[in-house]
Amino acid sequence: MVGVMAFVHFGLLDINLVYINPTFLWSAIVGGLIMGLGFVLGGFCPGTSVCAAAIGKIDAMIFIFGSFFGVLIFAEGYPAFESLYKAANLGNPRIFQTLNISENVFAFLTVFVALVAFYFVSLIEKKVNKEEVSFFKLNKQNVLMACFGCLLLILSLTMTDRKSFFLKLVEDxxxxxxxxxxxxxxxxxxxxxxxxxxxxxxxxxxxxxxxxxxxxxxxxxxxxxxxxxxxxxxxxxxxxxxxxxxxxxxxxxxxxxxxxxxxxxxxxxxxxxxxxxxxxxxxxxxxxxxxxxxxxxxxxxxxxxxxxxxxxxxxxxxxxxxxxxxxxxxxxxxx
Amino acid sequence: MGNDMKETKYMNPYLAGFLLGLLLLMTIYISGRGLGASGAIKSFTVAAVESIAPAHTSSTKFYQEYAKEHQGTSPLMNWLVFEVIGVVIGAFLSGLISDRLDLKFEKGPNATNRARWIGAIIGGILWGVGSQLGRGCTSGAALSGMAVMSTGGILTMMAIFAGAYAFAFFFRKLWI
The missing domain is CATH 3.40.250.10 (Rhodanese-like domain)
Known part of the structure; x- marks a missing residue:
């Protein structure tokens, strides 16, 4: 998200050409809840199941077989799902438009919430697993990543985006x-x-x-x-x-x-x-x-x-x- | 996943996530779209049904709509199908390097084999149905949707995790 914003800011990416997932309110929520239940029961999501199957996990192969079957059920039962599937089509809004806040504010909040959540989750994990899953350790990797983030932040704050830069140039x-x-x-x-x-x-x-x-x-x-x-x-x-x-x-x-x-x-x-x-x-x-x-x-x-x-x-x-x-x-x- | 403790060390998950984010960014930069997984499963399913029962696919609404969206090309000529083939190769190589390749049936310490495979198959089915309703799974809707700040994608992601937290308690015996 932050990377995409930076690319757009520096004119590397034309966001108008990028696919924005459509929003169908109810189908997104119900589908998500079903997937959540599937997570708990199956222990995988489709992406991880493919990876796990590739290294020989039999339970993952069973999971994939199940997901083929799930798509088949959806396809065959489509008339029953269709009204839910197509209800409340809001187009392709982006979250900050829906919430009516600025893009930057949303990104900042997300990063902040994520960092706090990661920190607490790593504390819990440490307690449960009695194993170091370091999130906040001052090692080379983390410092490097933090530096990268700061650099990006400073650059974005000091440099105007590409379009305004050029438009400003010809104001004189x-x-x-x-x-x-x-x-x-x-x-x-x-x-x-x-x-x-x-x-x-x-x-x-x-x-x-x-x-x-x-x-x-x-x-x-x-x-x-x-x-x-x-x-x-x-x-x-x-x-x-x-x-x-x-x-x-x-x-x-x-x-x-x-x-x-x-x-x-x-x-x-x-x-x-x-x-x-x-x-x-x-x-x-x-x-x-x-x-x-x-x-x-x-x-x-x-x-x-x-x-x-x-x-x-x-x-x-x-x-x-x-x-x-x-x-x-x-x-x-x-x- | 987190429940098996092996000799070989896993990468720091946060670093892995960071790298995944960079990969996603490059994908969006190069192809204008995010990653996905369930779409490939859909493509395979549609292709299979099409080859087994072509008369059925041409008369059923779901397949008709699918064909309309994908303009006459074979369901397997799909970005996601190739991406998933790449994922399989990549995961295999990764397993090879870290010495984690073997045919193995994994389950929680207190779960029976039967419970595990029934859980896996029902879980798979739920993902199959859910990812169609949600128009993407954790990769296509949550990860990619969040990267481009799509309202629908973020909503789906929150629903997935809300669902998982809500149901986790009832099925904890499967895992701990």
Whole structure:
């Protein structure tokens, strides 16, 4: 539990993808009580019985045979169990949501209760068995384990979790403005959009869904800042041999997302200089310069006039691909 | 379990528990799900019934629902089945290393053989039924459920131990 929390905290685990056992109130309680009785009678739980059978304990093999039979009884008598089995389905709540307390408080209480219980149980065991089952002895192992726990605690307290860390990083406007990022000029984007042979370009559109559905560039995908921290959308930022350009209405939004992505270790990320607002102004609503003086201005007139028509056509024909496909499929677990 | 005192020393249970916790954490990290045991027993049962009486499984609700949940694959092509095979191998190796391999029928000092095997079989049956109702056993519901702080898992765990404490007194003769 504490380990899972730490992994989530440090961004190693996306809890949205982890199987959370469902809660069916009555069936959980009745099933648990039956298993408790089975514990006392059989002396094993399924896990320990398998282990014991593997080293040749005959009583464990009998137990396993019994448990096959138990499942069979449940399967054949399913109509009788079904109403209880499916009653009071509360979904997949997590205990701190049910109790309406913070996750940390629950974890702390659990660890505290467990330590106290272990201590007293070891006292009782000592009395009954007259055998040392040390729980509180100051040996190397225990000290090491305690140190590990303390280290984890200190790290979690001093380090913010990964998502807030990155979000905080880009709060500083000056930092974001001055961060060296590869920029793509509107002309380059226009060129790449109309170019057939160029390296693949992925446009990562950070605008909201409404704007995106109104119009979007070909090969673009709707993306949110939250997507950056999710596992499936991330795969999309890892595609090899493609360049990615972050686009939004304004450059600051692009910069923030691009900085976070780069800091997370993604590569080949560019931003559109001046944002889509600028792109619209410079390319999509381009008005040719009257009486171009330099050769540059002539070229620009020629290129942009052509690009304007072609890209308008591309946008018209482009069916928005919608948000990045989130196959946020939880792992299937449970028994 | 705790009742047999052997020459070879067992690992400190708290250390073993700590290691089990680390294993569970790695399992969740790698595969997004926790450990389990009763699920494999269910898979074996379903597979056995399926091969003996296929007509029966296709017409009975429990097996139909099972098949729907597991999308057409064989019940044995299941994460837990492979995990349990690993457990068997691991337990065997562990027994080999600590010299604890032998065919042996264990029971409490004052229990008769008959009481022990009847107890074991009834205990097994109760676990079979209970783990289906509880949607997991001590591994799948209690251990894994607690690791991800699932309300259902923690509830099942408390019920298991409440049940065990409540009934322990009546069956103490089996063990002490």
């Amino acid at each position: 406007e000056n930092f974001v403005k001055n961060y060296p990022l590869e920029e793509m000029t509107p002309d380059e984007l226009a060129f790449r959009l109309t170019c057939q042979k160029c390296e693949q370009l992925r446009i990562i559109d950070l605008r909201n869904a409404e704007e995106y559905n109104k119009w979007s560039l070909p090969n673009s995908t709707l993306f949110t800042v939250d997507n950056l921290f999710e596992k499936e959308p991330n795969l999309f930022l890892k595609l090899k041999r493609t360049k990615r350009v972050f686009v939004a209405d304004d450059e600051m939004t692009e910069r923030k997302a691009a900085i976070m992505a780069l800091k997370m270790g993604y590569k080949e990320i560019k931003i559109l200089k001046g944002g889509l607002d600028n792109f619209t102004k410079e390319i999509l609503q381009f008005e040719p310069i009257k009486e171009p003086k330099t050769i540059d201005e002539q070229y620009r007139n020629r290129f942009r006039t052509k690009a304007k028509i072609e890209i308008a056509e591309l946008i018209k024909n482009n069916k928005p691909q919608g948000p990045v496909e989130k196959k946020q499929k939880r792992a299937l677990g449970g028994c």
